[in-house]
Amino acid sequence: MTYEEKVKKYAELVVKVGLNIQQGQKLMISADIDAIDFVRAVTKAAYDKGAVDVIQKLTDGPSSQLKYEYAPVETFTEVHDYQKAEIDQHLTERVAHLRIYSQSPELLKDADPDKIAANATAIGELNKDFARAVGRFDFSWCIVAFPNIAWAELVFPELKGEEARMKLLDAMIAAVRADQPDPIKAWEEHNSNLNSRAQLLTEKGFDRLHYKSERTDVEIGLNQRHIWMGASAVNADGVEIQVNMPTEEVFTSPDFRRVNGVIGNTRPLSYNSAIIDDFKLTFKDGSVVDFEAGKGYEVLKNMLATDDGAKRLGEIALVPDDSPISNSGILYYNTLFDENASCHVALGRSFPGALQNGKELSKEELEAYGLNQSLIHVDFMIGGPDLSIEGIHEDGSKEFIFKDGNWVI
Known part of the structure; x- marks a missing residue:
């Protein structure tokens, strides 16, 4: 072309x-x-x-x-x-x-x-x-x-x-699959795959997830009414839309109160056109209590100080290491692309749609269910070939969701 x-x-x-x-x-x-x-x-x-x-x-x-x-x-x-x-x-x-x-x-x-x-x-x-x-x-x-x-x-x-x-x-x-002979059909198939994966995770009904890699060791709690979402969404008029192009993720909003451990980035984060890299966040009872950064420390510090919700998680997203953008070997220095090469989490605002009937609830009601409220929503990448994720049920039983950076369910 x-x-x-x-x-x-x-x-x-x-x-x-x-x-x-x-x-x-x-x-x-x-x-x-x-x-x-x-x-x-x-x-x-x-x-x-x-x-x-x-x-x-x-x-x-x-x-x-x-x-x-x-x-x-x-x-x-x-x-x-x-x-x-x-x-x-x-x-x-x-x-x-x-x-x-x-x-x-x-x-x-x-x-x-x-x-x-x-x-x-x-x-x-x-x-x-x-x-x-x-x-x-x-x-x-x-x-x-x-x-x-x-x-x-x-x-x-x-x-x-x-x-x-x-x-x-x-x-x-x-x-974004625009190079394919029929991009619209390619997106229909892609949406179907991601939405099926999201439905499976919702049906699993995990109580919490344990992430473990060289840079991350954290347990993240989930609400009993949480919903995993796939690529596409449906707006208030019933029209199907694709909010991020590209996208390779399934995602939900965690119970921000139940996050404990350390999360380290695996790709640079561009925040307001400034790079933050080589950073780690330590969480206790849902909030960042300590942090470090090899690059962009002051930018990270100010971002975390935006409001109380900026120190809490509003999203967790699962992306296999064996995905098109990851396999391309390209580092975009842009979250829209880099988050689709890697599992990621977001500090700040949660998604009401990640909770059953969440769109009908007030901010106060959402927060009571553990869905974070904030002026910001900042994704950063934590995945890689050494990441494992275990889903833990309320009775303590476990099953792997990810091993060696890729899906196992």
Whole structure:
């Protein structure tokens, strides 16, 4: 395929499978200007599918760097009424949302960690109602990526410029199955496999899981009413959507109160365009009581200080080491891709849909069941070829879910 054909095919897959745009729907696209080719292709595909309005919210990486360099820290704490009003209107109208990652994961590596923390807190506060609606799948939403040169050169340091960007684009297209003869059918089969795996785990009804590897030794409790979820979701209008492309995971939200032990990362974490790596978190009775980091210590420290929920788990996700992105050998430095090469967990906000009737419960009721509440939701990777996971039943009996990094059930 030519570059134009690749971009068009990728865009059509996102619109038809990821967002599953319906006749008469509105769509908001948030992206960096480096992804403008893809933004235009998605816009065209959305109108072709029946969208009545496609709204574009574009940012510019270098301009963001200038803001972090020159603007005072107080600027990053500001939340404006017009921003809240826009979110409220979008929630009322159930506007579909597409987020396109395209900037380098190291865009803000030299930025003041205090400004990064202030911005993260302000954005979290601004988006708290939006984030809750996201977790309930009140509307269609999807997260994808499109490469820029700086990101591509980080992933493929032996290449430069457009050569690197095209190689990263090809890798992304393969990861989302857009390179296959019938991508839509490929996703139907993929969804079926992951959803079947999720149903099996739900039926197992484990009380807790024990993770063990060279970097991790932790026990994570599960609620009696927990539900494992697969690749696709169904929004409030009964429309099936694909919220992450790519995805290889089945996931649930744990009982955050019952987490004890040590969890260490196995891939770098890009948080607000700054890298955190070689870190470990020690949990006691559900909260982080100690931590260390070889890189990005201050960024990690500030992230954990966002609120009480930032020190607790909101998600656990299972991904075999023998998965397409892992087998590609590519380190993307981006959670959207790297989390689908490895088992991962998330600090922060849980998913109401991971609990029976959870979408109908208030934040207070969810927390009473052990589902964490927070302004953040940050996934990081903990899997690898040496990870084992045992499922433990209430009576103490055990069975392996993972051995040597892969499924055994």
